[in-house]
Structures are given as structure tokens and as C-alpha cells.
Amino acid sequence: MFLAAAQFTPVPRDIDANAARMAALITEAAGRGAGLVVFAELALSRYDLEAIAADPERMTVTPDDARLAPVREACRAAGVGAVVNAPGRGAGGSRPHISSFVYGPDGTLLTRYDKLHLSGAENDLFAPGTTDGRFTLGGIRFALATCFDNTFPETPERAAADGCRVYLASSFHDSPERLTLYAEMAQKHGLHILLANGTGTGTGVDNPDRPACGRSSAWLPTGELVATAGDGTELAPGGGSELVLTDVRDQITLMADPAVAAIPVRECAEPLVDVRTAAPGLLVSGLVQDARGAFAHLRQGTLRRLLAAQESLPDGLRLQFVEGYRPLALQRRYFEEYTDELRAAHPDWTAARIHEAASRYVSPPDIAPHSAGGAVDLTLVTADGSPVDMGTPINASPEESDRACYTAAPGLSPAARANRRVLSAALTAAGLVNYPTEWWHWSYGDRYWALETGAAHALYGPKEPAG
Incomplete structure (x- = not known):
């Protein structure tokens, strides 16, 4: 996954103008491959304690505030x-918080963190928060x-x-x-x-004549600085902006992670159904x-x-179903064949x-989503079933595609990036x-x-x- 810091x-x-600017930056970051966009402290309002204190009703928000609709959309x-x-508005008329609202890819709130x-x-x-984010x-x-x-050593220590x-x-x-502490x-x-990090001046700060220094940045776990923005001194309010992107795609949770196998199963006894008869409107591939x-x-x-996701797609697009259920014996065979390929290619x-x-590329048989009947391999096609650019063929391996099969892979064509976003938005919103x-x-x-x-x-x- 690529992450972006928006400065x-x-x-x-x-707040309306700043929310619109955030929405534009989210769209821009997504176009560059980001899966998550992060904004500076009090970026929605400006770090302006005097303005917030003078009119807290207008200058504080809740996660579902109508003025944040452009961001959610x-x-x-x-x-x-x-x-x-x-x-962030406090509960029951209490003092507000300095809050981070985390919105997911479907625009709904994932969590709220109060400083x-x-x-x-x-x-x-403000009132301090009480729990970690x-x-x-x-x-x-x-x-x-x-x-x-970030100046409290126990904060990153608890995170780790x-x-x-x-x-x-x-x-x-x-x-x-x-910034050296990071x-x-x-x-x-x-x-x-x-x-x-913020840019521009604020009110209620220790040095009111000294603007925030910008330089939003990314560091690897080794401590290496891998990306940084400018100091932002040339950015007028509501004017220019800068994005800093970093790649953490190697940090995804793989199917082999013990955390996956540790999840208990409470079988709900829901049946398997044949999509060819149960959903005749769903296009089934012969692949x-x-x-x-x-x-x-x-x-x-x-x-x-899946059908709800298809209903939400833009006109002219539909889902094409490729594979759903996979018997355990077949899943085991696929996994063993691929491990044999890797063993031959990497004897060390x-x-x-x-x-x-x-x-x-292939789930270990004991936890495979396909063998539970809950997973589907699919793609987007046009209304008449013609393929669209998704960046790689379906089932392309990481080796043969140079990891372009990763959902957030860099270097895709604009069309492939856009089509993956459409597919992801529809399926994520459907659950x-x-x-x-x-x-x-x-x-x-x-x-x-x-x-x-x-x-x-x-x-x-x-x-x-x-x-």
C-alpha cells in the first residue's frame, strides 16, 4: 500500500473551503496510487485556537458533519x-478535542482518535483524549x-x-x-x-510569528528518510499543495500470517449456491x-x-465472475505446485x-478463503462483456507481473488505476x-x-x- 501525507x-x-481542498488532494493522491491520505493537525480549520474558541459551534465538527461530505465522497x-x-466536537456539550477522523475507502468512519x-x-x-488511536x-x-x-516515548512504544x-x-x-525525533x-x-505537518501561521501557538515548517516526511523502520516535502512557505492559504508518498506494500498481512489462522470460525451453515442459476444477471467467465x-x-x-456491488457500478460496466469455491484438494494442489516452482527458482x-x-499468490489450504466459499476472483468488463484495462491479466503471479498484480501497485496506466479504483470502491462498499x-x-x-x-x-x- 502507498500512503500519502498531504501538505x-x-x-x-x-471549513468548507478546506474540506473541498482535502477532497481534491484525496483524489489526486489516489491517482498517484495512494491507498490512504493523511492530513496535518487541525488542517480542516487551520491551527487557529482563537477562531475555535470564539465560535466553537461553527468551528467544531463531528465525523458525519455535512461540511465533511466532500471528503467522505x-x-x-x-x-x-x-x-x-x-x-472534534465533544459529547454532550463538553469541551472539544483535537481529533483525527479516519474514513475508510467506502467513506464511512473507521475510527476516531482524540489527541x-x-x-x-x-x-x-480542548479536552484530552483517553484512548490510543x-x-x-x-x-x-x-x-x-x-x-x-510524539514527544512522549511511550506513545510509539505502545504502538509497536x-x-x-x-x-x-x-x-x-x-x-x-x-522533526529529528521521528x-x-x-x-x-x-x-x-x-x-x-502543517504550513502557515496559527493562533494560540507558542511562537505566533513563526509559521509551521512543513516538510511532511516519511521514514522507513530503519530510520531512513525516504521522502520529504518543502517547507511550505510559498503556499498561500487555499493555494498550492504538496503530497509525500511512501510505500509500505511489503508490510501487508499475508495469508500465511499466524494472525489469520488464529481467527476462530463459527460456521453459520450458510449454503453454497451456483451463481449461474442463482444470479443469471452475473456474467460468468469460462477462464x-x-x-x-x-x-x-x-x-x-x-x-x-457481489450483486449489490454490481448494482453500484457506473453505467457501462459490470462484474465478470471468474472463480469462487475451490475444493480443499484442489487448493492443496495449487499451493503445492506453486511452492515447487518457488523452490526450483530459489534453491537457497x-x-x-x-x-x-x-x-x-495461493492461500495455504488450511485457511483458504476459496475453500470456505467466501472468496471470489473477478474483474471488470464493459456492458457487452469486453475486457477493460486492469493492469495485469487475472491470476498473474507476482513474479511474472513484477508485482503489478498488487492492488496498489505503482506504474499502472491511468486507465488501469481508475478501473481498479472503481472495482475496489464498489466491492468495499458492499462489505x-x-x-x-x-x-x-x-x-x-x-x-x-x-x-x-x-x-x-x-x-x-x-x-x-x-x-
Whole structure:
């Protein structure tokens, strides 16, 4: 997954204008391959404590505020997530918070984080939060922190202990020297760190005549700085902007991860149905077939969501079903054949490394979503069934496609990038999750789905079709 830190100078006291700017940056970042966009501290309102204190009713927001509709719609349309830092309205008329609203690729709220550690004049206006910020997206567990939070060593320490791989910091630092702590944090705790820092001046800050220093940046877990923006001094309010992108796609959760196998299954006994008869409006490809027609079966719940996704597609596009259910014996054969290929190509690799590499492309049989009937391989086609550019053929391996099969792969054509976004937005909104190494693989109800969505258990275990 690619992440983007969006740096711009907000318009004073104009939440509508700033939300529109955020929406445009989300769209731009998605076009460059980002799966998540992060904004600086109080980017929605500007870091303007005087304005917030003078009119808290107008200058504070809730996650479902109508003024944030452009942001939510941009996420949904582009199929990406966003971390929007804003003056968050307190419950029941209590003091507001400095809040990060995390919106998912379907535009709905994934989580809200309220800044734990307030600084200076913030204490006179805001209330501190009480819990750490955590969420999972694209198989990656993220930690959230806001500016002064980052000066407390226990903040990144808890993030690493909680299994977070990426640490997102929304800040309003006014000195480049303050940014040096992030490299040390990344190296010490083995975290990818993405900083979205503010630009322009604020009110209520320690140095009112000293603007925020920009330089939004990304660090690898080694502490290496891999991307940085300018200082932002040339950015007028509402004017230019800059995006910093970083790649954490190697940090996705693979099917071989013990966390997937650890998910319990509470089988709901939902039957497998043949999509060819149960959903005659769904176009079925002849690419994958078997004598018993097992490939054309899905759990009812997965099929229902698939049809809902198809209904939401833009005019002129439809889904093409390629493969659903896969018997355990066939899944085992596919996995063993691919591990044999990898073993022959890499005789120096350990068995554990081969197993992990194989799981990028074929699920280990004991947890395979296809064998539970919850997974489907599919693509987009035109209304008459003609193929559209998806960047790679369906079922292209990471080796033969140079990882272009990864859903968020860089270097795709604009058409392929746009088509993947359309597919992702429709299926995500319908409740399915993607396996990020295969743009065509989506599932519902299986263990991987449960891990991705935070469900307490999977709904579907290995299944045999009736008869």
C-alpha cells in the first residue's frame, strides 16, 4: 500500500473551503496510487485556537458533519482512506478535542482518535483524549498520534507493542529540529512513520510569528528518510499543495500470517449456491472451470454482496465472475505446485520463506478463503462483456507481473488505476475485503475478512458443496 501525507495551507475560518481542498488532494493522491491520505493537525480549520474558541459551534465538527461530505465522497469515489485532523466536537456539550477522523475507502468512519497530550494554550480550549488511536486497513495495523503526543516515548512504544506497523503523525511543528525525533522513533520501534505537518501561521501557538515548517516526511523502520516535502512557505492559504508518498506494500498481512489462522470460525451453515442459476444477471467467465462446476459456487452472503456491488457500478460496466469455491484438494494442489516452482527458482530459500512467498499468490489450504466459499476472483468488463484495462491479466503471479498484480501497485496506466479504483470502491462498499497482492481476489465471511474488519470470528469455514 502507498500512503500519502498531504501538505497545504488551510484557509482561515473556512471549513468548507478546506474540506473541498482535502477532497481534491484525496483524489489526486489516489491517482498517484495512494491507498490512504493523511492530513496535518487541525488542517480542516487551520491551527487557529482563537477562531475555535470564539465560535466553537461553527468551528467544531463531528465525523458525519455535512461540511465533511466532500471528503467522505472523495474517499468513496477513489476507494481510498483518509485521516482528517479537525476540531472534534465533544459529547454532550463538553469541551472539544483535537481529533483525527479516519474514513475508510467506502467513506464511512473507521475510527476516531482524540489527541491524548495537549500543549500550552490547547489545554484552555480542548479536552484530552483517553484512548490510543488504532485501525486496520489493507491488512496493515496503524497507530495515530498528534503533534505533542510524539514527544512522549511511550506513545510509539505502545504502538509497536500493539502490533502496529505504521505510525501516522498529524502535526503542526514550527521548527525542522523537532522533526529529528521521528527517525529515532522509526528505528527504535521498527515502524514506518508518515508525518503530515502543517504550513502557515496559527493562533494560540507558542511562537505566533513563526509559521509551521512543513516538510511532511516519511521514514522507513530503519530510520531512513525516504521522502520529504518543502517547507511550505510559498503556499498561500487555499493555494498550492504538496503530497509525500511512501510505500509500505511489503508490510501487508499475508495469508500465511499466524494472525489469520488464529481467527476462530463459527460456521453459520450458510449454503453454497451456483451463481449461474442463482444470479443469471452475473456474467460468468469460462477462464476457470471444472467438471463438477464447483468453481461457480459461492456462499449466499458473498453472492448477495457481489450483486449489490454490481448494482453500484457506473453505467457501462459490470462484474465478470471468474472463480469462487475451490475444493480443499484442489487448493492443496495449487499451493503445492506453486511452492515447487518457488523452490526450483530459489534453491537457497528456507522452507519458511517459500511458504510465506507462496501465500502471496495461493492461500495455504488450511485457511483458504476459496475453500470456505467466501472468496471470489473477478474483474471488470464493459456492458457487452469486453475486457477493460486492469493492469495485469487475472491470476498473474507476482513474479511474472513484477508485482503489478498488487492492488496498489505503482506504474499502472491511468486507465488501469481508475478501473481498479472503481472495482475496489464498489466491492468495499458492499462489505467485501481485498487480498492486497491480488487485485481480483475479494472475500466476505472468511478468516482474512474477519482479520481485516476486526470481526471477532469468521462466519465461513471449509465447506463441501451439497451432492
